[in-house]
Structures are given as structure tokens and as C-alpha cells.
Amino acid sequence: MIIKTHRGTRLSLVAVLAAAALGLTACSSDSSPADEASPAAGGETTAAAETTAACDPADVVLIGQVRNETNPYEASWLDGGDAFAAQVGLSQQRLTYDGESTKQQEQIRQVLASGDAACTVLNVLPNNDSDTTPIVEAAQEAGAWVITQWNKPADLKVADYDHWVAHITYDGVEAGRMTGEALFEAMGGSGNIIALQGVLDAAAAKDRFTGLEGALADNPGITLLDQQTANFTRADALTVTRTLLTEYGDQIGGIWTANDDMALGALQALEAAGLLGQIPVTGMDAVPEALQAIADGNMTATISADGMWQGAIGLAMGYCVATGELNVADIATRAFFAEQTLVTADNADAFITPTLNSSDFECANVFNRIAAPLP
Amino acid sequence: MQPGALGVEAGATAVRTPGRPALARGDLVQTLGPSAVLVVLVVVFGLASPQFRSMNNLHSMVDAAAVLAVVTVGITFVLLLGCIDLSATGVMAACSLTTSLLVANTRNALDLGVWGVVVTVLLGGVFGLLNGVISVRLKVPSFMATLGVSAIGIGVATVMFAGVQPGLVDPWVSGWATQRWFGFTQLAYLALGCIIIGWFVQRHTRLGRTAMAIGGAEDVLILSGVRVGPYKVAAFTVAGCCYGLAAAMATSQLGAGLVQAGGGYTFASITAAIVGGTLLSGGRGGVLHSMVGVLIVSVLANGLVLIGVSPYVQRGFQGLIVVIAVGGAAWPLRRRLVVVK
Secondary structure (H helix, E strand, O other): HHHHHHHHHHHHHHHHHHHHHHHHHHHHHHOOOOOOHHHHHHHOOOOOHHHHHOHHHHHHHEEEEEEEOHHHHHHHHHHHHHHHHHOOOOOEEEEOOOOHHHHHHHHHHHHHHHHHHHHEEEOOOOOHHHHHHHHHHHHHHOOOOEEEEOOOOOOOOOOHOOEEEEEEEEHHHHHHHHHHHHHHHHOOOOHHHHEEEEOOOOOHHHHHHHHHHHHHHHHOOEEEEEEEEEEOOHHHHHHHHHHHHHHHHHHHHEEOOOOHHHHHHHHHHHHHOOOOOOOEEEEOOOHHHHHHHHHHHOOOEEEOOHHHHHHHHHHHHHHHHHOOOOHHHOOOOEEEOOOEEEEOOOOOHHHHHHOOOHHOOEEEEEEOOEEEOOO | OHHHHHHHHHHHHHHHHHHHHHHHHHEEEEEEEHHHHHHHHHHOOOOOHHHHHHHOHHHHHHHHHHHHHHHHHHHHHHHHHOOOOHHHHHHHHHHHHHHHHOOOEEOOOOOHHHHHHHHHHHHHHHHOOOHHHHHOOOOOOOOHHHHHHHHHHHHHHHHHHHHOEEEEOOHHHHHHHHHHEOOOOOHHHHHHHHHHHHHHHHOHHHHHHHHHHHHHHHHHHHHHHOHHHHHHHHHHHHHHHHHHHHHHHHHHOOOOOOHHHHOOOOHHHHHHHHHHHOOOOOOOOOOHHHHHHHHHHHHHHHHHHHHOOOOOHHHHHHHHHHHHHHHHHHHHHHHOOOOOO
């Protein structure tokens, strides 16, 4: 035991020394390359420095960061990032943080400490709203270019930071309303529905459900029998749907869910009950399996946020700014809702094999998919 | 069910404190308490909701409990030792991907059918073996060893997942969740088979009896010359096999190989086992106790929805009832359980 602790302390001493050494090398490598990097990092009037700090396109470091690659949507994010990087002759560094906020922050710090921060572009999916603040602060301080998506505290303004190129998100209320209306249409405008909500304290879940409530208010022929949470997961949705099917039986005319994973869980429950294809089901996010289910006629609709585009556009925006083709001060709207599309049987095939249009990522076009500025 | 459970209890007591009467009042509460809680829950929900009483709901509840039951049979063996196993989530992730990639699927041309499931169960066993060897041979506390193996399982699953979800096409495996005999899906019968085998192994084989004795007083066994190591490794391996089977069943239910297939089962199964009267400190309880716990957990989840408890308070309500049930069952034992960690 005593020997063990001795070895333990010695090990940790070595680790501390190694970390210190790494820190030193990181500092020295920070200041040594290209002189243009240092004014941007050190100067306070960065707006002036931006024009002079343009990077050689070959020196730009592209980084995409999502929770994990086991989620088809987030995997397609990184694939989109790879596609953009290939388009400009670079490669994307794929980072995943397993949904752990501390790990995400640690990765960001590491990336910013190694290499030339002024030419680093971060396209980040923050784990939670509150994680966005330290990420943006760190990028601002290091002089890197950061684009965040989905999560941001409402009172944190993109305009207050000149290295926060953009914040892209989607209007969940609108999405909830769109799928709700698609569901009601498939039901012929009257009947009863059940709703599966996401994680109850997540902003996305609240917004989407608010959208459904709005659609319900506009369609008096539709009654909401019950709403339960299935935590955005397929397994929970399976169990909850099965229970609700027992409770309401053939009163249920449609199932609204706040994401595709839950829609797929509901489909499994319908299949087990021998009702597959007879009750309309809607989801959100357009994961491949859901698109296939829509094409097969088992599911009614979903919403596509176009994960591949999200993964590519963030890097493209940052790339354009880092290389000096765009100036942050000239961009009118940097925090916005992006356009989203309702996917039904009519257009599902086009989404099953997603393709990127390379002209979307030319610097003049990167801010073209704005649906509305953030309030 | 009860005679068996009582017998198990008597056996355990005999190992712990020879000469004591087989069933003191406390033991009686610990053994019958969970069953009483289950009966109360069923009666209350049954009175409050006509849907709860329906045959349909019984089918639905049993089907929903099937996977949890198989995981809990496995974890019971480890809990009897007085060890803990946190690897179910990771092992099930790797096994779910394995099943879905070995039987007919949307990703590759393999179609091994039954053998795909057999390989999955064996892979689960290998993970369990790893748990056992790390904790017994390397003397790593089981808490840490199994947490590590869980992470390895998730890692393996992520590599196999490779960004594209393998959908299940195999009619035999998909049929487990949809084909019904006498109203119950095949999953329910698989779970029943697993429970019977688990109960038999625990009651009537040397492995089961020794596992129980290890949990009761490991040091005494060692002093009397029993080599406990191999039995502990074997118990972890049995648990791993159960996780493998449970993963194949979850894959059948969900219709695809998912890294998240085992999400939540680690703690749900430990909760079920403890609520049912299998103690975390080892040596007490058993497969049938744990199954009562599985039923309590499943009835709670189902009943709270059916009687219309708001989704915003359901989770908190479940926790409250679980804490009360466990606290109530342990109340008469609290003096004898000198140290609770």
C-alpha cells in the first residue's frame, strides 16, 4: 500500500512536470510562427487587426466538434465538415466529447493552445446553453474563429464578440408547428393524438412542444389525449408508446414526437401491436432510418435541419473570415435561425442520399440560408 | 415463488450465522416485504385505472419488463457475491451492435441467424470474464473494473457502429418482439427461460451456493480452504452472458443495433435487484427476489402513466416509492446491518 502511494505521487509529479513542459512548448510555438499572429492575439483593437491577420488558406486549421459519432445526425455533421475541407484542399479535425461538458471545454483549450490560434476555425455544437459562454470567451481570447450551433444562453450576444463569427440555430417552435400540421393533414383534420416530448428541461424540447400546442390551437378538430416524455430516446419511446396504446387503444389517430429517435421507437411499438403504417407518426431531425421509414410509407413526416450542411457551413464561414475574404464587421446578421425543410413521402428520396452543393460554401453565399435573425 | 425464496433465505442465514433460527422477524420482512409492496402497488393501480387491470396491459407490461428481467438475473449473481457490476450498459452496447451485424441486416451480407445470437451471448460472457479476471486477479475493486469494461464496451460498439446504424432485417430476431404466443411476445418466454435457468443455477449448482456463501462471509470461506477466485470469475461471466442475451433482445425490440441499447439498464437492474430484496452487501436475496423487484419497477413505470400522473413529476415519484420500499424492507434489519456503505 505504502509503496503504491509512493509510486502514485512520483507518477503525478512526472505528470505535472510533463504538463509544465508541454505548456512551455505550447507558449513558444504560439509566439514563434508568422508575426501577423501575435498582434491579433495580443492586441485589444482586434477589429483593426483582422484585416492584417489574414491567413494563408493552406494554414487554416478546420475543427468540427460534436457530442459523439454514434448518433447518425452528428456523424453526418462531421461528414459534411470533411466534404467542405476537401473542397478547399484541407482536412477537418473531428472531435467528439461524449456529451461531457468538461471534456468539451478541455478539448477546446487544447486545440487553442496548440498551433496558430488566429488561423483556427472551430465549428462547435456546445453541449448545453451554459457551455457556449466559456467556449466563446476562450476563442475570443486566443484569437481563433468560432461558430456555434443550436445552444446559446439567450442573453449572450454574438455581436459582443468579434471572433464569434456566427451562431446558427433552428426555430423549434416553427418545427413543432410544421410537423404538427403535417400530422393533422395525414389524419384528415380530425381525431386524437398523443405526443412524446423530449427531455423536459431542454429548450429544444420545450420549443417543439410549444409549436405543437400552437398547431393544436389552430386545429380545433384535433384533441391531445396525452403527452409524456420519452427523453429523446428510442427505448423510452417504445415503452411509453406501448403503455399509451394500452390506455387509449384505437382512440389514437396520430403520434407526434419531438425527434426521429422517438418516432422510430413509436414505430416499433406500432409494429409490435400490428398497427404499423396505419397510424401517422411524425418526428424531427431527418435521421436516415426515419427518412427510409417515410419513403416506405410507415412514417408521415420529419424536419430536416440538414446536418451535413451544418457541419460544412460553420467551417466555411470561419474559413472565409480567417482568410480575409469576409470581415466580421461587415456581416449584417450573425445570429440566426437557419431554413428548415419538411420532409414527407414526396421529397424523402432527395434527403436519403444527401449531397452538398459546393456553391453554398463560397464566401459570398455562406450567409444565404437565414430564415430569420435571432430575437 | 415464495417457498423457493424462503428456502434461499434460510440457506443464506445458515451460512452467515450457524445455529440461529432460520427465519427471524427481520428476515421475514426482508423476504416478504417486496412482494407485499408489489401487491399493494397492483391493487392501488388496479383500483385507480381500469386500463391497468386489462389483459392487454399485462401483456404490455411483461413485454416491457423482459429485457430488464434478463439483465437483472445476471447482475443478481454479482450482487450475491457482494460485488457490483456497472458494465451492463457498455456490454449491451457492444453486443447489440454484434447481433445486428451478424444476423441479416442493412449494413453487410452476413446472415448467421441463430449463430449470430450465440456469438453475441458468448461475447457478453467474454466481457463478463474480463470483469471477473480484472477484479479477482488484478485485485481491482469491482466498481472500477466494471466501469472500465463498460467504457471498453462502448468503445467497441462505437467502432462497429462506424456512423451508419445497422437496421435489423432478420425475420427470426425481429420476430421475438412481434410474434406472440398466448398474447405474450417471444421475448417474454425467452426471459422466463432465462429466469428459470438463473434460478436453477443459483439454487442447485455449486456456483450458485458458493456465490451466496462468498457474499455472506468471504474471509471464512478462504480460511476454510475454498478457492473463491474461480467462483467469482464464473459469477461475473454468467452475468456477462445475460447481458449478451438481453442486448440481442433489446436489439429485436428496437429494430436496430444501437450504441444506446443498454442505456439505463445498469442502474435500473441494480435498483430492481435491491428493491426486490437482494442486498448490495451480498449473501442475501437471489434471482426470484430480484424478479419481484423487476415487477415492482415495471408496474410503477406503467401504472404512473396509466393513472395520469404528470410526466413532470413521474421520475421523482418513482424515486420516492423506491426509497420508501427499500427503507421499509431494511428497517427491521437495521441493527444487524452494522455497516452500510
